[in-house]
Amino acid sequence: MSFFASLEMAPGDPILGLTETYVADPRPGKINLGVGIYVDEQGRIPLLPSVHEVEQALAAAAKPRGYLPIDGLAAYNRLTQQLVFGAESPLLAAGRVATAQTIGGSAALRVAADLLKQVAGAGAKVAISNPSWGNHHVVFRTAGFELLEYRYYSAASHGLDLAGMLEDLGKLEPGTVVLLHACCHNPTGVDLDAAQWQQVIGLLKERRLLPFVDMAYQGFDQDTEQDATAVRLLAASGIEAFVVANSYSKSFSLYGERVGALSMVGADRGEAERLQSKIKQVIRTIYSSPSTHGAALVAGVLGSSELRARWEEELGGMRGRIHAMRAGFVEKLAALGAPDFGFINRQAGMFSYSGLSKAQVHRLRDEYAIYALDSGRICVAALNHANLDTVAAAVAAVTR
Ligand code: PMP
Numbered sequence: 485m486s487f488f489a490s491l492e493m494a495p496g497d498p499i500l501g502l503t504e505t506y507v508a509d510p511r512p513g514k515i516n517l518g519v520g521i522y523v524d525e526q527g528r529i530p531l532l533p534s535v536h537e538v539e540q541a542l543a544a545a546a547k548p549r550g551y552l553p554i555d556g557l558a559a560y561n562r563l564t565q566q567l568v569f570g571a572e573s574p575l576l577a578a579g580r581v582a583t584a585q586t587i588g589g590s591a592a593l594r595v596a597a598d599l600l601k602q603v604a605g606a607g608a609k610v611a612i613s614n615p616s617w618g619n620h621h622v623v624f625r626t627a628g629f630e631l632l633e634y635r636y637y638s639a640a641s642h643g644l645d646l647a648g649m650l651e652d653l654g655k656l657e658p659g660t661v662v663l664l665h666a667c668c669h670n671p672t673g674v675d676l677d678a679a680q681w682q683q684v685i686g687l688l689k690e691r692r693l694l695p696f697v698d699m700a701y702q703g704f705d706q707d708t709e710q711d712a713t714a715v716r717l718l719a720a721s722g723i724e725a726f727v728v729a730n731s732y733s734k735s736f737s738l739y740g741e742r743v744g745a746l747s748m749v750g751a752d753r754g755e756a757e758r759l760q761s762k763i764k765q766v767i768r769t770i771y772s773s774p775s776t777h778g779a780a781l782v783a784g785v786l787g788s789s790e791l792r793a794r795w796e797e798e799l800g801g802m803r804g805r806i807h808a809m810r811a812g813f814v815e816k817l818a819a820l821g822a823p824d825f826g827f828i829n830r831q832a833g834m835f836s837y838s839g840l841s842k843a844q845v846h847r848l849r850d851e852y853a854i855y856a857l858d859s860g861r862i863c864v865a866a867l868n869h870a871n872l873d874t875v876a877a878a879v880a881a882v883t884r
Pocket of ligand 1: 591
């Protein structure tokens, strides 16, 4: 009998499962709106010219590959802090931020969860928006947290349930970690405006909750500054401690390079130094140190004012296309006499909770070879001028 004989099959990832069904679908003209990445007008993952330029320079001056320090490339961490907290951030000036390069935003979440569990001990609790990105739950559960949910999405308005959110956050025990999406909420596309953030942050402070901002889409809604509003307001709130996990997977179109960072804010410089040492300890026990190439690409772009400006433009191109696809989709649906989908223009980022029911999603798949998630989440970035009419006509037909 094998050592592994008692192992059961782990449940499959529903999104990857959908992609497999899509790939196996023989129908020509099939369309996949279930993806979680940005693709361009031709349906391809872009290689940003600013990134490509740094890559060529790196190749021309190829160096041996030693290990990076446990917490990654120093220039990358410094530039990340400036992007996430703002170049003029008083927190940075005061030395209150500990930052480590991580293997995508995913490892930032996991490293932070492990460290927070050490601090919070047996009663560690995390509150996650309902709904949220599926990995949030498994990462915190695996780290030993009890999972709680707060209301977030209103199916009736296709927008934010602010009253429900405040009521649920108001009931949490002090010391509970509250996971927040900085912008471009995955999966709903529903975000808070600055005034709503102020209300939420006021409550987090009053209830002594620990804000944990997941920023995986900085620059995908307005621009890199605006999209960091939650972080800016937290920094100005007087809250002494909070956490930010950020990712460059989408904003640099560097999915496979696994580039992200974890930043933890402490009350003073000494606390930040202790946090830095603890972050390194956790990383050491999981993957020892991060990889070199992706961080060198990001640091190469962010560290040059000329390339940084070009990257901001390229990022603007991606979000401009998303906005145009949202507007075009809503317009075409209206022209076809479908129920009102205007809310899609108020949602932000790559994803939209379309409001389509599971039955409607299944009809789209079975009758029209258009793939979306059972929850109704669609990837707006998967729309383009070539497929917009087809998708709009199919959605109009199944919602009639
Ligand atoms: N947080 C959210 C909300 C995400 O959607 C994602 C990516 N799908 C991540 C974190 C992790 O990103 P990465 O690919 O950089 O690990």
